[in-house]
Amino acid sequence: MNFFGRPANAGLAPFQQAPDGLAHADDPASPQSDVPNPNAGVPDTAFPDAAPSEDRRPDDRRLLGGRAPDLLHSAGFRFAMVYAVLLAISAAALALYLWWATAGLLDRQTEAAIRADVQGLSERWDEGGLPALVLTIRERLEQNVDDDAIYLLADQSMRPLAGNLRAWPEPVSRADVLYELAVTRAGQPALAQVQRYDLPGGFHLLIGRDVQARAKLRTLLTDALLWGLIVVAVMALGGAFVVRSLFRRTLASVSATAAAISTGDFSRRVRVSGRGDEFDQLAETINDMLDRIGRLMEGVREVSNAIAHDLRTPITRARARLEDAALHAETTVELHAAIERATGDLDGIVAVFQALLRISEIEAGSRRSAFTEFNLATILADVAELYEPLAESNGLRLLLDTPANVPVWGDPEMLRQAVGNLTDNAVKFSPPGGAVLLSARAAPAGVEVTVADQGPGIPAEDRSRAVERFFRGEAARSTPGSGLGLALVQAVAHLHGGTLHLEDAGPGLRATLSLPGQLVTELSS
Amino acid sequence: MRILVVEDDKDVGGFVVRGLKEAGHVVEQADNGRDGLFMAASETFDAIILDRMLPGGIDGLRILETLRAQKNSVPVLILSALADVDERVRGLKAGGDDYLSKPFAFAELLARVEALARRGKAEGPVTKLKVEDLELDLLSRQVRRAGQKIDLQPREFRLLEYLMRHAGQVVTRTMLLEGVWDYHFDPQTNVIDVHVSRLRQKVDKPFPVALIQTVRNAGYMLRAEDA
Numbered sequence: 066m067n068f069f070g071r072p073a074n075a076g077l078a079p080f081q082q083a084p085d086g087l088a089h090a091d092d093p094a095s096p097q098s099d100v101p102n103p104n105a106g107v108p109d110t111a112f113p114d115a116a117p118s119e120d121r122r123p124d125d126r127r128l129l130g131g132r133a134p135d136l137l138h139s140a141g142f143r144f145a146m147v148y149a150v151l152l153a154i155s156a157a158a159l160a161l162y163l164w165w166a167t168a169g170l171l172d173r174q175t176e177a178a179i180r181a182d183v184q185g186l187s188e189r190w191d192e193g194g195l196p197a198l199v200l201t202i203r204e205r206l207e208q209n210v211d212d213d214a215i216y217l218l219a220d221q222s223m224r225p226l227a228g229n230l231r232a233w234p235e236p237v238s239r240a241d242v243l244y245e246l247a248v249t250r251a252g253q254p255a256l257a258q259v260q261r262y263d264l265p266g267g268f269h270l271l272i273g274r275d276v277q278a279r280a281k282l283r284t285l286l287t288d289a290l291l292w293g294l295i296v297v298a299v300m301a302l303g304g305a306f307v308v309r310s311l312f313r314r315t316l317a318s319v320s321a322t323a324a325a326i327s328t329g330d331f332s333r334r335v336r337v338s339g340r341g342d343e344f345d346q347l348a349e350t351i352n353d354m355l356d357r358i359g360r361l362m363e364g365v366r367e368v369s370n371a372i373a374h375d376l377r378t379p380i381t382r383a384r385a386r387l388e389d390a391a392l393h394a395e396t397t398v399e400l401h402a403a404i405e406r407a408t409g410d411l412d413g414i415v416a417v418f419q420a421l422l423r424i425s426e427i428e429a430g431s432r433r434s435a436f437t438e439f440n441l442a443t444i445l446a447d448v449a450e451l452y453e454p455l456a457e458s459n460g461l462r463l464l465l466d467t468p469a470n471v472p473v474w475g476d477p478e479m480l481r482q483a484v485g486n487l488t489d490n491a492v493k494f495s496p497p498g499g500a501v502l503l504s505a506r507a508a509p510a511g512v513e514v515t516v517a518d519q520g521p522g523i524p525a526e527d528r529s530r531a532v533e534r535f536f537r538g539e540a541a542r543s544t545p546g547s548g549l550g551l552a553l554v555q556a557v558a559h560l561h562g563g564t565l566h567l568e569d570a571g572p573g574l575r576a577t578l579s580l581p582g583q584l585v586t587e588l589s590s
Numbered sequence: 591m592r593i594l595v596v597e598d599d600k601d602v603g604g605f606v607v608r609g610l611k612e613a614g615h616v617v618e619q620a621d622n623g624r625d626g627l628f629m630a631a632s633e634t635f636d637a638i639i640l641d642r643m644l645p646g647g648i649d650g651l652r653i654l655e656t657l658r659a660q661k662n663s664v665p666v667l668i669l670s671a672l673a674d675v676d677e678r679v680r681g682l683k684a685g686g687d688d689y690l691s692k693p694f695a696f697a698e699l700l701a702r703v704e705a706l707a708r709r710g711k712a713e714g715p716v717t718k719l720k721v722e723d724l725e726l727d728l729l730s731r732q733v734r735r736a737g738q739k740i741d742l743q744p745r746e747f748r749l750l751e752y753l754m755r756h757a758g759q760v761v762t763r764t765m766l767l768e769g770v771w772d773y774h775f776d777p778q779t780n781v782i783d784v785h786v787s788r789l790r791q792k793v794d795k796p797f798p799v800a801l802i803q804t805v806r807n808a809g810y811m812l813r814a815e816d817a
Contacts, residue, residue: 405807415693416776419673423775426674435675450745451771454784478675482775489779 141312145305152304156297160290168283175258175274176243182214182272183262190264198270199227213275215250215257221267230271237261237271245276256280315344319351331359364428368421371535375548376414383410413547420549424534427479427556441471441480441512445503448484452492452501460497463488466504473512473580475561480514483557486550487516487576494520495573511563511581519573528567554578591636591707592616596626596653597669598644602692606639606669609696610703623648630657635664637707639699642670642681651684658685665706669694675774697808701760708759719754721812724793724801726754735797745770746789753802753812762809786810 182205189201202216206229217228225232229250237244240261248257259273318336325333334355335348390403449465456463473480484503491501499519506513523531530536532555535548551565554576558565563580593610597603598621610617618633620626623644630638630653642650654666666688668681673691681689687709688702719726723736731747733740742750752769753761763782767773786802794800803811 411693412695419776422673447771451773451777451781451785454788455779455781458784458787478774481773485773485775485777489777493779 139309139313141309141316142305144312145307145309148308149298149301149305152301153294153298156294156301160294163290164286168279168286171276171279171282175276175279178274179243179258179260179272182216183260186270186272195226195266195268198264202227213278215248215259215271215273215275217271219269219271223269226268228271233269233271234259250275319348322351322355326355331355331362361428364425367534368425372421375535376417379410379414379417383407383414386410417547417549420547420553421534424549424553424556427553427560430560433476433560435476435478436474437477438472438474439477441473441505441514442467442469444477444481444484445471445505445514448481448488449503451485452488456492456501459492459495461492461495462500463492464500464502466502468506471505471507471512475580476557479557479560483554483578484514484516486554487578490550490576491516491518491520491574494518496520499573508579511579514578514580515575516578517570517573517575519570522569522572522574523567525569531567532565551576591704592618592634593703593707594618594620594626594629594633594635594638596620596623596630596638596644596650597641598622599641605696606699609700613700613704622646623650623653626650627653627656630664631660631662637665637667637703639667639669639703640686642668642672642677651681654681654684654686665709667699667703667706669699678774695807697760697805698762698764701762701765701809704759705756705761705765708756719751719757721754721757722799722801723797724754726751733793735793738796740792742789742792745785746792749785749789750793753810757812760805760808760811765809 185205186198186201189197193200199218202218205214206216215229217230217233218226219233220226223233230248234244234246234248236246237259238261240263243258243260245256245258248255248259250257255275256277257273258276259271262270262272264270322333322335334352337345337348337352339345386403386407390400390407394400394403445465445467449463453463488501488503495501495518501519502515502517504515504517506515527536532551534552536552537548551567555565558578558580561580563578566577566579568575568577593615595603595606595610595617597606597619600621603619603621607617607619618629618635620629623646625646626640626644627648640650640653644650644653650668650670654668657664657666666686668686668689669692670677670681670689671692672678672681678689678691687706690699690702717727717729719728725734726747727733728751733742733747733750748770749766752766763780764776766782766786767777790800790802794802801812803813805811
């Protein structure tokens with residue numbers, strides 16, 4: 066039976082146990098108090114710089130490209146701080162582990178040695194009582210090669226009976242606590258770790274180890290770790306500033322581009338580094354967006370120019386007719402005729418306006434909400450049916466070649482108008498005796514609608530411009546039309562995520578409207 | 591016929607009112623939304639021509655919705671500068687029977703409003719249409735003139751049916767495109783004329799009296815005597 070009656074593991078974690086405040090009071094390396102300090106110091110040193118700038122006007126912070134936004138509101142700084150704090154936390158965790166594996170290990174060894182001593186002495190007491198214990202203590206002191214053992218046996222009034230301490234150390238008053246204190250051993254001041262045991266009969270036993278050497282090691286280690294942490298903190302802070310400047314430099318291009326565009330320079334694009342990273346993806350997305358906006362703006366400009374130039378002519382004509390009639394018409398019949406012609410001119414102008422508005426309505430993309438799945442073959446048959454009498458009266462054959470079912474996802478009205486416009490052109494420009502072929506077929510990427518005629522076609526150099534608003538080729542000048550038909554077809558094709566392709570049918574023109582079935586479905590969902 | 595014109599623009603309103611009166615109709619006019627709603631709700635009309643954007647706090651669609659909420663089914667033609675497909679759909683959803691966008695030709699407006707007013711009076715479903723000696727049977731889908739059978743393509747049949755349902759009225763090319771072909775945009779070339787002339791070949795040419803008349807600057811009309 067163990068008379069010491071002490072919990073077996075009570076001393077296992079000495080520095081977590083010290084309830085009296087004495088044990089580690091002067092220990093500079095106590096991890097709880099000192100290790101986190103370098104971390105805490107990082108924000109402390111950084112924020113004073115930021116604080117005075119808080120009263121800046123808020124619009125200073127909007128753009129990164131110009132002046133630096135104040136630190137608290139800089140995303141770059143926040144990212145950098147997160148980086149610094151993470152680095153400091155991992156450094157602290159590493160330091161804690163090093164501490165536990167070195168100084169902590171020594172502590173645990175000392176404790177184990179004391180426990181082994183207790184075990185041995187306890188057996189001796191059981192076997193031979195006080196004299197055996199005194200003898201054993203003396204033996205052990207003599208055999209102690211390392212000269213670090215501390216024993217003291219005292220009587221009821223704390224007078225030393227045996228051991229290598231001159232007097233019972235004053236602070237050691239409780240039996241279940243491991244004390245660390247300065248003692249004088251063989252005339253030398255030393256640091257000791259000791260524990261008190263109360264024996265039956267009022268005797269007291271003090272068992273301990275001299276930990277002077279270990280304490281020195283611990284101080285060294287603590288210093289090294291502290292310095293290490295300071296270095297880490299400085300590096301983290303430096304790293305943070307590097308991260309922040311990288312961040313700012315990357316965003317500066319985006320920001321500068323946006324600023325340049327907002328002041329009117331639309332040719333600017335965000336620089337793509339070519340690394341293919343997230344910033345490159347962002348830059349590419351922004352550039353795609355800018356290209357799209359640019360195309361839309363180009364469209365608007367085109368339309369304004371077109372209105373300025375192409376509508377001026379019929380308006381001038383209508384105006385001239387009316388003014389001429391007002392000045393020179395001599396009979397009511399002449400007057401009526403002039404007014405009627407001017408009204409016709411105005412109707413033409415209105416038709417052009419409506420076509421233009423329809424094209425921009427389609428280009429705006431809002432009609433996508435009306436998309437539905439339908440059979441394109443029906444649309445083609447409808448159009449063919451509508452134009453067949455006209456073709457016949459022009460001496461043309463209108464041929465229809467489609468499978469029974471061509472499912473398409475889109476706006477049936479729009480596609481009917483697109484196919485109608487293509488057919489209209491084909492019938493209009495074909496010489497008598499020819500044929501116009503309307504066909505639809507499933508292509509690898511979707512559906513292809515082709516309208517081919519045997520007319521004069523469009524010269525290769527004009528083909529790309531034929532879809533522009535108001536463009537009219539040489540062959541078309543003498544025929545009625547606004548020059549908006551193909552532009553509308555192209556707008557419908559784009560609305561459906563498809564393309565309009567014009568090619569030489571030798572002789573004639575082949576217009577192919579490709580609708581990527583898959584993509585169209587995706588666009589709608 | 592008694593027609594209410596709700597239009598705030600003095601020139602357009604005056605022009606429409608004069609034209610309708612010349613065509614032999616009794617016309618009332620309101621130049622703001624409140625008066626328009628009051629007149630439409632308190633009096634009986636054969637048709638209403640309704641502008642959408644009106645002063646007086648009540649716009650055209652509100653008038654229309656209020657009328658329809660009161661189970662008033664007077665035929666309404668919406669006349670508006672809002673010409674987008676979406677606006678058109680909104681107008682028809684609110685209870686409009688027809689939608690004509692500005693600018694418009696008076697002949698078109700007159701033809702449409704007369705067609706509407708007559709449709710409002712149509713009694714029950716018809717199975718047989720008859721104009722002079724021309725008969726069209728909607729059930730057997732057969733056409734006879736002076737007892738002689740005429741063979742028509744399905745679309746020609748529908749074209750003739752439309753003309754016969756509006757016999758004695760002007761039918762514009764746009765009305766035919768919408769009513770027969772369900773097209774809601776103008777084809778660039780006038781394809782309708784060719785269809786009508788084809789129909790004439792079958793319906794009119796073999797017979798002494800022409801029934802399908804061309805109305806200058808407007809469209810077509812099915813009736814006995816020459817225009």
